[in-house]
Amino acid sequence: MSIAETEHKGASLEPHHEAHQKTHPSDWTYIKVALLLGALTALEVSTYYWENASTGALVAVLFPLMIIKFGVVVAYFMHLRYDNPLFRRVFVFGLMLAVVVYLVALTAMQFWTDGWSLI
Amino acid sequence: MADAVIHGPVAGEAEHDMASHATSTGISNEKLAMWVFLGSDCLLFGALISTYLLLRHRSISGPVELRDPAHIFDIPFTSVSSFVLLFSSLTMALAVGAIHRGDVRRCRTFLMTTALLGSVFIGGQVYEFTSFVKEGLGYTTNILGSSFYTLTGFHGVHVSVGIMFLMAMFVMSLRGKLGPDRAETVEIFGLYWHFVDIVWILIFTIVYLIP
Numbered sequence: 001m002s003i004a005e006t007e008h009k010g011a012s013l014e015p016h017h018e019a020h021q022k023t024h025p026s027d028w029t030y031i032k033v034a035l036l037l038g039a040l041t042a043l044e045v046s047t048y049y050w051e052n053a054s055t056g057a058l059v060a061v062l063f064p065l066m067i068i069k070f071g072v073v074v075a076y077f078m079h080l081r082y083d084n085p086l087f088r089r090v091f092v093f094g095l096m097l098a099v100v101v102y103l104v105a106l107t108a109m110q111f112w113t114d115g116w117s118l119i
Numbered sequence: 120m121a122d123a124v125i126h127g128p129v130a131g132e133a134e135h136d137m138a139s140h141a142t143s144t145g146i147s148n149e150k151l152a153m154w155v156f157l158g159s160d161c162l163l164f165g166a167l168i169s170t171y172l173l174l175r176h177r178s179i180s181g182p183v184e185l186r187d188p189a190h191i192f193d194i195p196f197t198s199v200s201s202f203v204l205l206f207s208s209l210t211m212a213l214a215v216g217a218i219h220r221g222d223v224r225r226c227r228t229f230l231m232t233t234a235l236l237g238s239v240f241i242g243g244q245v246y247e248f249t250s251f252v253k254e255g256l257g258y259t260t261n262i263l264g265s266s267f268y269t270l271t272g273f274h275g276v277h278v279s280v281g282i283m284f285l286m287a288m289f290v291m292s293l294r295g296k297l298g299p300d301r302a303e304t305v306e307i308f309g310l311y312w313h314f315v316d317i318v319w320i321l322i323f324t325i326v327y328l329i330p
Binding site for chain 2: 030063066091092099101
């Protein structure tokens with residue numbers, strides 16, 4: 001163990017540690033979140049083995065699962081649930097801008113009438 | 120001893136706190152910059168995913184069997200890669216938690232684990248690309264190949280850049296330059312790594328599972 005590392009483990013870390021505890025989830029929370037994400041992913045993968053499943057049914061099952069997984073990672077692993085609201089606003093703005101711009105682009109390119117029906 | 124004065128927890132904490140709060144927003148500029156970058160990266164991946172969706176069934180060149188994604192993808196293999204990347208997000212979160220608690224050694228272990236898992240994911244992607252090329256689907260075979268390789272390739276580049284940063288932080292940690300006073304650096308990088316994970320969540324569903 002280096003000198004610097006030894007000193008980093010000093011007692012003066014307590015205030016930072018306490019602040020961290022108030023704003024960040026515990027390791028056990030991270031593990032529970034990962035288990036949830038693993039279960040949701042397993043459910044997603046299981047749809048591959050569904051026989052005669054229509055595209056509509058797959059979309060109805062997979063899209064909500066995808067959105068839930070996305071939200072859980074952003075909220076817990078990326079701490080957006082606990083962090084300053086400004087970070088959430090900045091990220092959500094970029095995300096919503098992307099969703100709106102590319103929904104418009106897909107509509108303009110007749111994706112919903114041509115592309116989607118080809119699936 | 121001079122190093123201890125510069126990098127020591129007391130001085131480091133004070134510097135960190137001053138840097139975090141001496142801003143017009145009262146929050147860390149570096150962290151805000153990362154969130155702005157991630158918000159803008161949504162637009163990049165949105166463009167690539169939209170392009171793939173538009174072009175995937177419109178190939179007119181190349182063998183007929185290579186024009187349908189459903190006949191090309193190996194879902195069980197890609198599923199394993201998805202679990203690996205998902206698990207790497209957990210180890211990254213644990214690394215951030217460890218450095219905030221001042222446990223440098225544990226943080227270093229989780230950083231290395233995250234880098235290894237990311238490398239396994241990239242190895243899987245290289246294997247997947249190689250097998251597709253062997254089957255005849257090259258980058259210029261048809262627009263399905265072009266849009267697929269561009270989308271997943273950009274994601275792979277993001278993961279590769281992340282692995283390089285992880286290795287850099289691992290070396291910094293070994294040299295004693297990544298202590299709790301630099302916890303925010305690990306946390307900001309963690310945001311990038313988790314973003315790479317959520318992009319894969321979208322790609323795995325939209326590209327692979329809904330062919």
